[in-house]
Amino acid sequence: xxxxxxxxAHYLSTGIDVEGIVKSMERGNEVWIDYxxxxxxxxxxxxxxxxxxxxxxxxxxxxxxxxxxNLKIRITDxxxxxxxxxxxxxRFGKIVVLNFNPxxxxxxxxxxxxxxxxxxxIKQYYNYVKSLKSNTHLGLDKLDYxxxxxxxxxxxxxKKSMSRRNTAISSAIFHLHKTVELTPVNIRQxxxxxxxxxxxxxxxxxxxxxxxxxxxxxxxxxxYGNPDNIxxxxxxxxxxxxxxxxxxxxxxxxxxxxxxxxxxxxxCDGNFLEFYRKYKGHQNFGNKI
Numbered sequence: 001x002x003x004x005x006x007x008x009a010h011y012l013s014t015g016i017d018v019e020g021i022v023k024s025m026e027r028g029n030e031v032w033i034d035y036x037x038x039x040x041x042x043x044x045x046x047x048x049x050x051x052x053x054x055x056x057x058x059x060x061x062x063x064x065x066x067x068x069x070n071l072k073i074r075i076t077d078x079x080x081x082x083x084x085x086x087x088x089x090x091r092f093g094k095i096v097v098l099n100f101n102p103x104x105x106x107x108x109x110x111x112x113x114x115x116x117x118x119x120x121x122i123k124q125y126y127n128y129v130k131s132l133k134s135n136t137h138l139g140l141d142k143l144d145y146x147x148x149x150x151x152x153x154x155x156x157x158x159k160k161s162m163s164r165r166n167t168a169i170s171s172a173i174f175h176l177h178k179t180v181e182l183t184p185v186n187i188r189q190x191x192x193x194x195x196x197x198x199x200x201x202x203x204x205x206x207x208x209x210x211x212x213x214x215x216x217x218x219x220x221x222x223x224y225g226n227p228d229n230i231x232x233x234x235x236x237x238x239x240x241x242x243x244x245x246x247x248x249x250x251x252x253x254x255x256x257x258x259x260x261x262x263x264x265x266x267x268c269d270g271n272f273l274e275f276y277r278k279y280k281g282h283q284n285f286g287n288k289i
Contacts, residue, residue, distance in 0.1 A: 006053040009080055009087060016078040016087065019098065020047035020055070022071045028064065044086065047075075056086040063095055065103060068181075072098040100140035102182050105148070106190050108138060113193060122149065122156045122194055151176050152190060159196040173203055174210040 003017050028043035043064050047057045057075070059067055067073060077093030080086075089095060097104075112128060113119050119128055126149045129137055137145045151172040158169050176182050182190075184203040191198060 003074075006047065006049050006055045009055055009078075012080055013082070014077075014079050014090075016080060017074070017076045018047070018055075018078065018087075019072070019074045020049050022046075022057075022067050022069055022073060023048050023054075025067070025069050045069075047073075047087070058086050058088040059095075060088065063089060066095050066097065066101070068101060068103055071101055074098060097139065100138060100145075102148075102180050103186065104138050105182070106186065106193070109190060109193055120194070122152045125149065126153055148176070148180055151180075155191060156194065156196060159191075170206050170210045173206045177203065177207040 003019060004012070006018060006020060009016050009018050023046040025045040026043055028041055030039040031042050032038075033040050040061055041064060043059050045057055045059065045067070046054050048054045074096040075087070075089050075093060076096070077090050078087050079090055081088065109122075109125055112125055116128060119125050126146060129142065129149065130146060132142070135142050154168050154172040158166075161169075173187065176187055177184065184200040184207070187203050188198060188200050
């Protein structure tokens, strides 16, 4: 059957094929199904065409992981329940995702890791996707997709110190959580595929605490206020390092260490944390800020 509009779907009972954008997904619950003699999970949502037309829709079982808010989908062979005023896919129907769904990142990584023995790290997965001839991946422009995976590569470089706070970790997690809209659970699952352990609570805290106004992934320099009008040399302006798929240099990782001496010399050139401690009035270099 050809596609119909959402208003038309209210007047049909079976064989409904429609497209729309998923909105207002509910938390979901477990429902007892008599003919299965078992519980099935269901999540109700709205499907809108962007022109003010909307229809109630229910997603069952494995279909729940395929959808999320703001995702455009096509649903085929659906039924309209006139009593409950809700649309749902039949067992022979399909849900086709028409734009990028971040939920598919885990599935694609897991499948690539399973079928390609040379993919044992996120960096290797990045290179694998980069080598593909297609200009798109999972429905997204490949360069945009690689930019997302590059944030995971950054976290992989810091996998031994994931519980600590620093610019690279916080920026990457903030981007994945707030911009890409991956949940902390999604991020934890993806990292866990490659043996990187971080709790959901820690991911949520790091994302929440990240000060987007001070540290942004789009700026090339980080500027700190100088309330005492002290004139610094040009060299003291801290460079914001552009992160790529390459391994992050040791000069970045060194900010994780606690300094025990009282020297005024920075630990390394371009170390923003040392700069912050020195010029923002934190004279006790042996303590974290």
